[in-house]
Amino acid sequence: MRTSSVPRMLLVLLAAASCLFTLTGCGGESAESALARNNETNIQRLSSLYFSFQMKNGWKGPKDEQDFKAFLNSFSPKKLERIGIDPGKIDELFVSGRDGQPFKIRYGVPGSAMGSTEPVIFESAGVEGKFLVGFLDMRQEELDSTEADKLFDAKPGAAKADRDSARPN
Numbered sequence: 589m590r591t592s593s594v595p596r597m598l599l600v601l602l603a604a605a606s607c608l609f610t611l612t613g614c615g616g617e618s619a620e621s622a623l624a625r626n627n628e629t630n631i632q633r634l635s636s637l638y639f640s641f642q643m644k645n646g647w648k649g650p651k652d653e654q655d656f657k658a659f660l661n662s663f664s665p666k667k668l669e670r671i672g673i674d675p676g677k678i679d680e681l682f683v684s685g686r687d688g689q690p691f692k693i694r695y696g697v698p699g700s701a702m703g704s705t706e707p708v709i710f711e712s713a714g715v716e717g718k719f720l721v722g723f724l725d726m727r728q729e730e731l732d733s734t735e736a737d738k739l740f741d742a743k744p745g746a747a748k749a750d751r752d753s754a755r756p757n
Contacts, residue, residue: 626726627671630681634691634709635722636671642699642724649697649708653682656693686720687713697744699724707739 627633641650641659650656657678660668665675673681683690692710699706709722719736722728731739 629728630683630685631691631709631711631720631722631728632726633671633673633681634693635724635726635728638693638697638708639699639704639724639726642704647699647701649699650695652695653693656695684711684713684720686715687711689713692740694740697724706744710736710740 627636637660638649638656641656642648644659650659660673660678660681663675668675682693689712692712694706694708694710697706697708698704704724706724707721708724711719711721714720714733714736717732718730719733720728720730721736721739
């Protein structure tokens with residue numbers, strides 16, 4: 589393992605643990621604060637919940653929107669409210685607060701207990717030619733349409749390899 593991947597992996601595992609502990613009823617005030625900070629927007633919430641889906645389903649992503657929503661509806665309303673989701677408005681979670689359009693989601697993306705940097709949630713219209721993309725390592729990036737489309741269409745694992753090869757050494 590490269591040493592530069594250790595901090596990212598630790599961040600992913602801590603974020604996942606925070607999300608899982610809060611959703612399962614464990615954790616204290618500091619976990620609540622961390623959870624709120626990592627779930628301020630719908631793209632952050634969906635990225636975190638996609639990762640939670642993977643953790644509970646053998647590191648496989650949801651097969652489609654129906655599968656993902658069924659998973660979300662399996663949570664108690666109290667648990668959803670902890671991460672800023674109105675349990676009666678699950679459909680609104682799938683809409684970007686920036687462009688007001690439904691997200692494009694890469695379904696079936698595999699994850700890993702070691703962490704994943706796969707992009708999974710994409711704005712469909714973007715703002716001023718830039719599209720916000722949510723990754724499984726809990727970060728978001730604003731990308732131009734060409735790069736966002738390339739990541740959306742990439743096979744799992746290929747998106748990171750393509751981006752790494754495009755970066756200067």
